[in-house]
Amino acid sequence: MAETAGGSESGAAGAAGAPRVVVIKESRVYRGPNYYSYEPAVHLVVDIQGLEESPTDLLPGFTEALLAILPGLHDHQCSRGHDGGFVERLLEGTWAGHVAEHVALELQRTAGHEITRGKTRSTGARGVYNVIYGYLDETVAMLAGRLAVRLVNDLVSRSDGTPPPDPDFDFEAEHESFLRTSQRVAFGPSTQAILEEAITRDIPWQRLNSGSLVQLGHGVHQRRIRATMTSITGSLAVDIASDKELTNRLLAAAGLPVPASEVVTSADEAVRQAHRIGFPVVVKPLDGNHGRGVAINLTTDDEVRAAFELAADESRRGYVLVESFITGKDYRVLVIGGNMVAIAERVPAHVIGDGIKSVTELVDETNADPRRGVGHEKVLTRILVNDAAVELVRAQGYEMTDVPPRGEMVKLALTGNMSTGGISIDRTFEAHPDNVDIAEEAARVVGLDIAGIDFLCPDITQPVRETGGAICEVNAAPGFRMHTHPTIGDPQYVAKPVVDLMFPPGSDSRIPIVAVTGTNGKTTTSRMIATIFKGIGRKVGMTSTDGVVIDDRLVIRADASGPKSARMVLQNPRVDFAVFEVARGGILREGLGYTSNDVAVVLNVAPDHLGLRGIDSVEQLAKVKQVIVEAVPKLGSAVLNADDELVANMRRACAGEIVWFSVKPNNRMIADHCRRGGKAVVLEPGELGDLIVLVHGRRRMPLAYTHLLPVTFGGKAMFNVQNAMAAAAAAYCAGAHLHDIRAGLRSFTPSYYSAPGRMNLTEVRGVKVIVDYCHNAPAMVALGDFVDRFFEDAPAMERPQRIGVIATAGDRRDQDMVDLGYQAAKHFDIMVVREDERLRGRKSGETAALIVQGAEAAQAEGARVKEIGVVLDEIESTRVAVERANPGDLVVICVDRARAVWDELQAIGKTAQAGAADE
Incomplete structure (x- = not known):
C-alpha cells in the first residue's frame, strides 16, 4: 500500500525540546502524472519536529488508540505486501509522517474512496517528509490529509499526557463533518459508475465544475454528462419529463396506462379534484424530484390540504398534481x-x-x-x-x-x-x-435517451394491463x-x-497529444510540430510560453506551458490535435494535467531553475522532465536526444517505442537500434550540405538539407537543426507523411510574427539584430556557436562587431548567473548587461553584478569580450546596443519582454528612415 524511508540518520541527535507535533508546511495537488507518482496524488510536506526522535513504538498507547478509532487500518498492507503490514510497522516503530499518510488514505476509504497508493519519503532535512497519497476527489483528499495530521497530533498528546494542540478537537464530530463534506463535493454514485466504465475503456475525463458536470473524451471527440444526463439528452425531453401533467397526457395519448390526474394551484382546488378523481389520491409537486413533497394514499380532505402545502413548497413553479392512487409495489424501470x-x-x-x-x-x-452512510457515500x-x-x-x-x-x-x-433510506431489490x-x-x-x-420509468403495479411479473397499475x-x-x-x-x-x-464501439475518445520538454528549444520545436500538422489540415491546439493557440489563433497571451493550459486545449471542441510545451514548473506544481501523451519529445537537460521546489541537481531536473516519457502508453513514442546522456537514459522509463535524434555521426547505439527495426532521425554530411535523414529499420528517407530550412539560418543555428530533427521525428510518430513534414519544416520561419522571441532577425540602420529568449549558460553556448558561425562567409578583411545584451531571471542560482556571463564573454565583443523588470527576490543590480562577475573572469582568461557595461532597463539597454553598433555589425538581444523590445526596434528603424529621407 505504502512505503516510507524511515527517519533521517540525524534523528538521534535532534534538537532537544522541539515541539512534538506534525506541521503541514506545504500542500499541493497533482492532477496527472507527476514527479512522485504516475497517478494523481496529494503532496504534503510535513515537519514532525520533536517526533523525529519518537517513532510509534516509543509512544505508549498510540497504536492501540489509533486502531480503535480507525480499525480499517488493519487492512493496510504497506510495504509488507499482506494485510496487517502497516500494523506491523506501527508496532515495530514508524514515523508520524508515515502514519499521517495511512490515516489520510483510510479516511478517504471511510468516505467510499478506495485508494491504496501512497508513500512517504524524507526530504533530506531533519524531520521533514514528503507525504504522497492518491485520491479520487482532490477536495476530499486534502480534507483527509489535514484531518489525519490533527488526529495524529491529538493521539500523540494523549500518549505524552500533555495538553493537546487543539483542545476542542473531537474526532467523531470532525469525521462526521468530513463525511458530509465528502458526500457534498464528491461525485454521486451514478456519475461515479459512468466514470468507472469510461476509465475501463481508457476514455479520458475531467471535471468541469464543483458539481457533476464532467467531460468525457478530448477535443472534437468530447461528450459531457451531468449525473445521468448526457450531451445527447434533449432539453425538450427533459422539460416534458419535469412536467408530470404533460407527461401523463402524452403517455395516455399513446395508449399507455397512467393514473387520472389534474394540476391544481390551491388546497381547495386539490380537494375538489380529489373528489372528482376519487379517493385515495396522491398529491405531489408538478416539477419535483427525488420523492420530495410526495404524499400517497390520502383518503380525507384534511390529508389532501396538508399534502398540498408540502407539495407546493417543493414545487419550483407552485403547481401541484393530484392523481389517483395506484395500489401495488413501486418499481423503477x-x-x-x-x-x-x-x-x-x-x-x-x-x-x-x-x-x-x-x-x-x-x-x-x-x-x-x-x-x-450519509447521503450517497455508501x-x-x-x-x-x-x-x-x-x-x-x-x-x-x-x-x-x-x-x-x-x-x-x-x-x-x-x-x-x-x-x-429505502432499499432496492433487483427484478x-x-x-x-x-x-x-x-x-x-x-x-x-x-x-x-436515459429514462427512469416509475411503475406502480401488484406484480411486475404479470401484465400491467391485466392486473392493474x-x-x-x-x-x-x-x-x-x-x-x-x-x-x-x-x-x-x-x-x-x-x-x-x-462512444459507440470503435469510435475515438482521444485526440493525439505531443508533449515537448527540455531546458531549451521547447517553444520552437512545439511551433514546428504545430506548423506541420496545420499544413495537413488539422485543428491544432498548442500551449507554450507565448500563450494558448487554437487553430492558429492566439486566444490567451501568457506563459501557458502548464497543466491548466493543457486542460483548456483538451476542453476545446474544435481541437483534433494537441501540442503541449511542458515546463518543469508546471510538472512540479500540478503534474501534467492529463493522463498520457502519444508522443513525448525531450530535447535536452541542462542546469536551469535549480534550487527551486526541491530540485537541486541536474539529475533531479532530468527526473522531472522524464515525467512526459513515463506518460507514453505502449503504443506511443518517445523522441529522445541521443547526444544528451541524461535524456538518453530516459529510454528505460518509456513503455512505448524509442525514436532517437542525433547530430553526431556514426552513433553506434542508433545504428544498433535501427538494425533492430527502430526509428531515428540523423544528420548526414554531404557535398551539398548536411542532410536530415529519417531512418526506419533498413529504410533511409531524406527529409531536407539543413541550409534549406529558414529556421536554421543556412544551417548555422545548430540548435535549431536539432529542434527541426526532433519535430520531424515527433511528426512522423504522430502519423504525418514525409511530404507534409518537409513542407512544414520549409515553411516555418523564425520571424517575430510566427515565433516571437525565438531567433527573430531584423535589420535596424544597417545593423543585423537578433531577438532571442536565451537566459541560461547552456543556451548561451548554443547561441554563441551560432554567433561564431554567423560571419564565417564574410570577407576576411571585414571585422564586424558582435554586441550582446545579456540577462537572466532573478530566481536562478548565483552560479548560474556567473556561468551565463562567463559563456557570453567568449562570443561578444561588447556586452551590455541588463535586468528583468521583475527582480524575483533580488535587489536591483544584484543579478547584473553576478553576470558581470562571470564575464570579467572570462575576460581575464583571454575571452573575446573587450567592453562590459551595465544598463539595467531593458528598453534602454536595447537602444544603447543599437547605438553602439555600426552598419554590418550583429546585435543579439536576450529579451524578457519580447514585444516591447521588438516595438522599440521598429521605432528606431522608422526614425532612422525618416532621418535619411530628410537628408
Missing part, C-alpha cells in the same frame, strides 16, 4: 437508448419489529448497518427520523418508543427513494415482456444506485449502455 437495462423494486425506509426493541432502537440498529442511506417520519409511524398506530410485534413492518417514509429478469415494452415505449414518447412518473437523469448496488439481488452494470450511447 431504467431505459437507456430505447432498451430496458434494469428494473428495481423500491421498498420505503422501514424497520421490522422483533417484539423486543422499540421503533427508535430498531432504526438505530438498521442505521448501524455498515452499508448505510450503497445505502441512513434512515432519517424527522417530523414526517414520526407522524407516519403514529399513523400506523405506534410511537417511536413503542415495541412493534415480531414481523410487523413499520414504515418511516412513504416513497421508496434510496435517498430517504431485472423477472418483468413480463409486456411491461418492458410499455416502459420502453414511454421513454420513446417522452424522448429521453400504471406509470406514475417518467424521470430524466434517473439515479443508478438502486441498480448498481441493490440491497437484494445482483447488481446491473447500467453504465455500459450509457457510455455506448456517447
Whole structure:
C-alpha cells in the first residue's frame, strides 16, 4: 500500500525540546502524472519536529488508540505486501509522517474512496517528509490529509499526557463533518459508475465544475454528462419529463396506462379534484424530484390540504398534481437508448419489529448497518427520523418508543427513494415482456435517451394491463444506485449502455497529444510540430510560453506551458490535435494535467531553475522532465536526444517505442537500434550540405538539407537543426507523411510574427539584430556557436562587431548567473548587461553584478569580450546596443519582454528612415 524511508540518520541527535507535533508546511495537488507518482496524488510536506526522535513504538498507547478509532487500518498492507503490514510497522516503530499518510488514505476509504497508493519519503532535512497519497476527489483528499495530521497530533498528546494542540478537537464530530463534506463535493454514485466504465475503456475525463458536470473524451471527440444526463439528452425531453401533467397526457395519448390526474394551484382546488378523481389520491409537486413533497394514499380532505402545502413548497413553479392512487409495489424501470437495462423494486425506509426493541432502537440498529452512510457515500442511506417520519409511524398506530410485534413492518417514509433510506431489490429478469415494452415505449414518447420509468403495479411479473397499475412518473437523469448496488439481488452494470450511447464501439475518445520538454528549444520545436500538422489540415491546439493557440489563433497571451493550459486545449471542441510545451514548473506544481501523451519529445537537460521546489541537481531536473516519457502508453513514442546522456537514459522509463535524434555521426547505439527495426532521425554530411535523414529499420528517407530550412539560418543555428530533427521525428510518430513534414519544416520561419522571441532577425540602420529568449549558460553556448558561425562567409578583411545584451531571471542560482556571463564573454565583443523588470527576490543590480562577475573572469582568461557595461532597463539597454553598433555589425538581444523590445526596434528603424529621407 505504502512505503516510507524511515527517519533521517540525524534523528538521534535532534534538537532537544522541539515541539512534538506534525506541521503541514506545504500542500499541493497533482492532477496527472507527476514527479512522485504516475497517478494523481496529494503532496504534503510535513515537519514532525520533536517526533523525529519518537517513532510509534516509543509512544505508549498510540497504536492501540489509533486502531480503535480507525480499525480499517488493519487492512493496510504497506510495504509488507499482506494485510496487517502497516500494523506491523506501527508496532515495530514508524514515523508520524508515515502514519499521517495511512490515516489520510483510510479516511478517504471511510468516505467510499478506495485508494491504496501512497508513500512517504524524507526530504533530506531533519524531520521533514514528503507525504504522497492518491485520491479520487482532490477536495476530499486534502480534507483527509489535514484531518489525519490533527488526529495524529491529538493521539500523540494523549500518549505524552500533555495538553493537546487543539483542545476542542473531537474526532467523531470532525469525521462526521468530513463525511458530509465528502458526500457534498464528491461525485454521486451514478456519475461515479459512468466514470468507472469510461476509465475501463481508457476514455479520458475531467471535471468541469464543483458539481457533476464532467467531460468525457478530448477535443472534437468530447461528450459531457451531468449525473445521468448526457450531451445527447434533449432539453425538450427533459422539460416534458419535469412536467408530470404533460407527461401523463402524452403517455395516455399513446395508449399507455397512467393514473387520472389534474394540476391544481390551491388546497381547495386539490380537494375538489380529489373528489372528482376519487379517493385515495396522491398529491405531489408538478416539477419535483427525488420523492420530495410526495404524499400517497390520502383518503380525507384534511390529508389532501396538508399534502398540498408540502407539495407546493417543493414545487419550483407552485403547481401541484393530484392523481389517483395506484395500489401495488413501486418499481423503477431504467431505459437507456430505447432498451430496458434494469428494473428495481423500491421498498420505503422501514424497520421490522422483533417484539423486543422499540421503533427508535430498531432504526438505530438498521442505521448501524455498515452499508448505510450519509447521503450517497455508501450503497445505502441512513434512515432519517424527522417530523414526517414520526407522524407516519403514529399513523400506523405506534410511537417511536413503542415495541412493534415480531414481523410487523413499520414504515418511516412513504416513497421508496434510496435517498430517504429505502432499499432496492433487483427484478431485472423477472418483468413480463409486456411491461418492458410499455416502459420502453414511454421513454420513446417522452424522448429521453436515459429514462427512469416509475411503475406502480401488484406484480411486475404479470401484465400491467391485466392486473392493474400504471406509470406514475417518467424521470430524466434517473439515479443508478438502486441498480448498481441493490440491497437484494445482483447488481446491473447500467453504465455500459450509457457510455455506448456517447462512444459507440470503435469510435475515438482521444485526440493525439505531443508533449515537448527540455531546458531549451521547447517553444520552437512545439511551433514546428504545430506548423506541420496545420499544413495537413488539422485543428491544432498548442500551449507554450507565448500563450494558448487554437487553430492558429492566439486566444490567451501568457506563459501557458502548464497543466491548466493543457486542460483548456483538451476542453476545446474544435481541437483534433494537441501540442503541449511542458515546463518543469508546471510538472512540479500540478503534474501534467492529463493522463498520457502519444508522443513525448525531450530535447535536452541542462542546469536551469535549480534550487527551486526541491530540485537541486541536474539529475533531479532530468527526473522531472522524464515525467512526459513515463506518460507514453505502449503504443506511443518517445523522441529522445541521443547526444544528451541524461535524456538518453530516459529510454528505460518509456513503455512505448524509442525514436532517437542525433547530430553526431556514426552513433553506434542508433545504428544498433535501427538494425533492430527502430526509428531515428540523423544528420548526414554531404557535398551539398548536411542532410536530415529519417531512418526506419533498413529504410533511409531524406527529409531536407539543413541550409534549406529558414529556421536554421543556412544551417548555422545548430540548435535549431536539432529542434527541426526532433519535430520531424515527433511528426512522423504522430502519423504525418514525409511530404507534409518537409513542407512544414520549409515553411516555418523564425520571424517575430510566427515565433516571437525565438531567433527573430531584423535589420535596424544597417545593423543585423537578433531577438532571442536565451537566459541560461547552456543556451548561451548554443547561441554563441551560432554567433561564431554567423560571419564565417564574410570577407576576411571585414571585422564586424558582435554586441550582446545579456540577462537572466532573478530566481536562478548565483552560479548560474556567473556561468551565463562567463559563456557570453567568449562570443561578444561588447556586452551590455541588463535586468528583468521583475527582480524575483533580488535587489536591483544584484543579478547584473553576478553576470558581470562571470564575464570579467572570462575576460581575464583571454575571452573575446573587450567592453562590459551595465544598463539595467531593458528598453534602454536595447537602444544603447543599437547605438553602439555600426552598419554590418550583429546585435543579439536576450529579451524578457519580447514585444516591447521588438516595438522599440521598429521605432528606431522608422526614425532612422525618416532621418535619411530628410537628408
